[in-house]
Amino acid sequence: MSTSATTTDNGADGASLSDRALAFLARPDVARLLEAAGRDYLTDATLAACLEGSELKPDEARTLLSAALRPLGVLGTKVGDFQYWLYVTAEIRRCLHLIDTTCTDGSQLARALAEHPAAGVRLNVITAIASARLDGVEIDFDSAQELLLLTRRPRNNPECVVANSFALYGEVAEYARRAPSVEMYAEIYGRLTEGIAKPNGWLDAPRTSEKNIGPFTFATARAVIEKACSISEEDSKVTGGHPAIVGMRLLSIFLIAEPCPMLNGTMGRLAQHIHAVRSGFPTLGVAPYAEVYADWQRGAIGAAEGIGDAYIPPRSPQGSPMRADITEWATRQMQVVARAIQRVREEVDAAEAEYQTLRCLLVVDPPMNRRQRSILGRSLESTDAEFRIAWHKTANDIAYSTARADLEELVERGLLLREREGHSFVYRPAEGIADRVVARS
Numbered sequence: 001m002s003t004s005a006t007t008t009d010n011g012a013d014g015a016s017l018s019d020r021a022l023a024f025l026a027r028p029d030v031a032r033l034l035e036a037a038g039r040d041y042l043t044d045a046t047l048a049a050c051l052e053g054s055e056l057k058p059d060e061a062r063t064l065l066s067a068a069l070r071p072l073g074v075l076g077t078k079v080g081d082f083q084y085w086l087y088v089t090a091e092i093r094r095c096l097h098l099i100d101t102t103c104t105d106g107s108q109l110a111r112a113l114a115e116h117p118a119a120g121v122r123l124n125v126i127t128a129i130a131s132a133r134l135d136g137v138e139i140d141f142d143s144a145q146e147l148l149l150l151t152r153r154p155r156n157n158p159e160c161v162v163a164n165s166f167a168l169y170g171e172v173a174e175y176a177r178r179a180p181s182v183e184m185y186a187e188i189y190g191r192l193t194e195g196i197a198k199p200n201g202w203l204d205a206p207r208t209s210e211k212n213i214g215p216f217t218f219a220t221a222r223a224v225i226e227k228a229c230s231i232s233e234e235d236s237k238v239t240g241g242h243p244a245i246v247g248m249r250l251l252s253i254f255l256i257a258e259p260c261p262m263l264n265g266t267m268g269r270l271a272q273h274i275h276a277v278r279s280g281f282p283t284l285g286v287a288p289y290a291e292v293y294a295d296w297q298r299g300a301i302g303a304a305e306g307i308g309d310a311y312i313p314p315r316s317p318q319g320s321p322m323r324a325d326i327t328e329w330a331t332r333q334m335q336v337v338a339r340a341i342q343r344v345r346e347e348v349d350a351a352e353a354e355y356q357t358l359r360c361l362l363v364v365d366p367p368m369n370r371r372q373r374s375i376l377g378r379s380l381e382s383t384d385a386e387f388r389i390a391w392h393k394t395a396n397d398i399a400y401s402t403a404r405a406d407l408e409e410l411v412e413r414g415l416l417l418r419e420r421e422g423h424s425f426v427y428r429p430a431e432g433i434a435d436r437v438v439a440r441s
Contacts, residue, residue: 029054030064037065040091041328066325073327074241086245086327095334099244102341103276103283109344110283116351117397118374123286123347127269128166130290134255134265137161148394160195165266168192169273170397172285176277180229182222188270189260202261224259232275243279247272248333251289265290287340296336371396372406376415379429387416387427 015023024030033050036042042050042065047058056064069087086092102109113120129144139158147159154160168191178184186203199205203222218224231249254260254268269290276285354377355370368376371392378385393403407427410416416427 029056033061033065034068037069037087038090040089041331043328069327070325073325084324084326086325086330089327089331091331092327092334095338096242096244098338098341099242099281099284099334102345103281103287105280105282107283109341109348112348112352113283113286113344116348116355118371118395119344119347119351120286121395121397123288123344124166124169126288126291127273127286128162128169130288130294131165131266131269132158132161132263133294134269134290135161135263137263154195157196161192161263161266164192164194165270168270172270172273172277175274180232180271180274182225182229185225185228185267185271189263189267192263192266192270199261218257218259221259224253224257227257228253228259228271232271232278243276243281244284244334244337245330246279247275247284248330248337250275283341283344284337286344287337288343289337289340292336292340292343296339368409369406371398372410375406375410376433379415379433383429383433385429388424390424 025034029051033042033054033056036046036050040046044058047061051058051061054061070085073085073087088096101107104110125145125148128148129139129141132139137158139162144159144162147154147163148166154163168188175184175188182203203225204220207218207220218227228250231246231253250271251265251268254264254271258264260267272289273285276282351374355373375387375392378387387407389400389403389407392398392406393400396403407416407418407425411418411427415430415433417430419426419428
């Protein structure tokens with residue numbers, strides 16, 4: 001460093017610029033602020049608590065944190081002159097570690113899901129209904145579940161949406177083998193809206209200004225989907241481009257920019273699911289994020305503060321690129337994902353507990369398979385339970401003939417009764433089924 005530079009850097013007390021910077025960072029209030037920001041995003045309330053007794057004002061503290069943390073953050077792809085960044089807090093690292101250890105191919109949870117296919121089907125049912133509700137589709141859960149598991153024809157538009165999305169969730173693996181493209185998403189949207197009226201030429205029609213929010217300015221829906229494809233491809237290559245965070249961005253660009261005439265929540269959730277499977281995180285894809293997100297937003301499982309929001313600093317007078325700090329948004333989103341993974345565990349644990357209980361009861365009846373034991377478990381829980389071949393087929397992802405054989409064998413063993421209703425059969429628990437099971441055991 002030259003003599004003149006050294007003189008310029010020295011303050012009135014003779015301390016160099018670096019010495020003064022280090023002294024500032026060592027101040028108790030500043031050290032407390034940086035330590036707290038390293039753990040979790042500071043909301044207005046937590047920031048105010050950190051600044052008690054400090055000379056720093058909230059706006060000054062935010063500016064300081066941006067200056068200190070942005071160089072250490074993760075940068076995402078640009079949208080025009082807009083670019084996001086986030087600092088990977090301890091809370092984000094905790095959630096990502098959970099995802100890495102539970103959601104990858106070969107993880108214990110993934111193997112458990114493979115052993116209990118009925119749990120995976122139920123999670124797809126939950127996701128189909130919850131993602132439709134993201135789009136404002138009002139449908140009763142029980143009637144939607146009946147629609148999906150009995151594979152009857154939809155009676156109205158909401159049922160069409162749920163039935164179409166459920167079918168698409170079952171084909172995510174096939175779409176994950178394809179490179180993301182406008183053509184692929186247009187095909188998915190076409191299938192999602194089968195049986196529903198939609199405008200022609202929507203993909204290349206000029207967009208209204210109302211749909212261009214903040215820095216997200218796109219001339220057509222095609223441009224939005226092209227950006228979604230680039231996020232899927234390019235963000236995966238940047239440092240820290242974790243599939244969970246990239247998936248959140250894919251869902252958000254559909255929700256915020258609204259490229260499709262309707263059903264952007266479902267389209268975004270499908271994009272998120274496809275990206276997770278393509279990246280080797282199948283359990284992350286099946287996690288019922290949309291259901292947990294909705295629960296969180298309405299305050300059913302915790303505060304909804306900050307979900308979906310991002311702190312966007314104002315453009316500088318020099319017109320430098322706009323950069324948004326999405327650390328808060330990413331933190332809250334990862335917490336929602338962690339909750340959704342817990343829901344997957346609960347579904348798997350429930351299926352395993354049911355299986356183990358019946359395994360003990362029927363230890364002397366080895367020919368009975370896992371699906372039949374599941375039917376028996378529901379029969380023991382409720383003598384009013386009803387079973388249909390179509391429902392059993394869809395719930396277990398098996399052939400119609402296999403589903404029929406499962407139920408007929410239970411009839412032959414005296415555990416179920418078969419009755420005709422219309423053109424199909426309904427199977428119900430036999431009278432005194434609990435005593436029969438104990439006798440057979």
